[in-house]
Amino acid sequence: MRKINVLIICQSIHHGNTMKVAKVIAGQLNADIKKPSEVKPADINKYDVIGFGSGIYNGKHHISQFKLVENLEVQKNKKAFIFSTASICYKKMHEPLRQELISKRFDIIDEFICKGFINYSFIKYFFGGLNKKRPNEKDLSKAKDFALKIKDSF
Numbered sequence: 001m002r003k004i005n006v007l008i009i010c011q012s013i014h015h016g017n018t019m020k021v022a023k024v025i026a027g028q029l030n031a032d033i034k035k036p037s038e039v040k041p042a043d044i045n046k047y048d049v050i051g052f053g054s055g056i057y058n059g060k061h062h063i064s065q066f067k068l069v070e071n072l073e074v075q076k077n078k079k080a081f082i083f084s085t086a087s088i089c090y091k092k093m094h095e096p097l098r099q100e101l102i103s104k105r106f107d108i109i110d111e112f113i114c115k116g117f118i119n120y121s122f123i124k125y126f127f128g129g130l131n132k133k134r135p136n137e138k139d140l141s142k143a144k145d146f147a148l149k150i151k152d153s154f
Contacts, residue, residue, distance in 0.1 A: 005046060008026050008033045008053065009034055009039055010022040010051075011065060018054055020140065021053065021135055021139070025083065027144075029147055031051065041068075044075070051083060056084050056085070056113075077107070080108055081112070081150055082094045109153055110149060112146040
């Protein structure tokens, strides 16, 4: 059986929430992890499966993910998965990135989202933040299960 090469492209800024999830997924898939700024469009050709993840900002993934995808060539038989952390978990927040990836002919195999700690603006001052200690062990266990499901799809 041929080795499947997996790249996880992760932008995790404020508290490292999404990177925690990325590391769990990468551990199960033996994947490389890079920031969008570290990926050149030609690098995509070295991998069979690409994971795209970030925190959710104003209802969608970090802009760096969109800038990277915009510069990619149309793909052939390239599988992708999407993941995120967010203050409120709605998979519909993946839709903008999903549509960009589909426009580049990626085959989206699965998606994962979990809560992440947030403490900006009035949330910090009035509540001390939301989703404290998230992602937690239960969230990371679900991320591991997600990765194993992806691995089974190879």
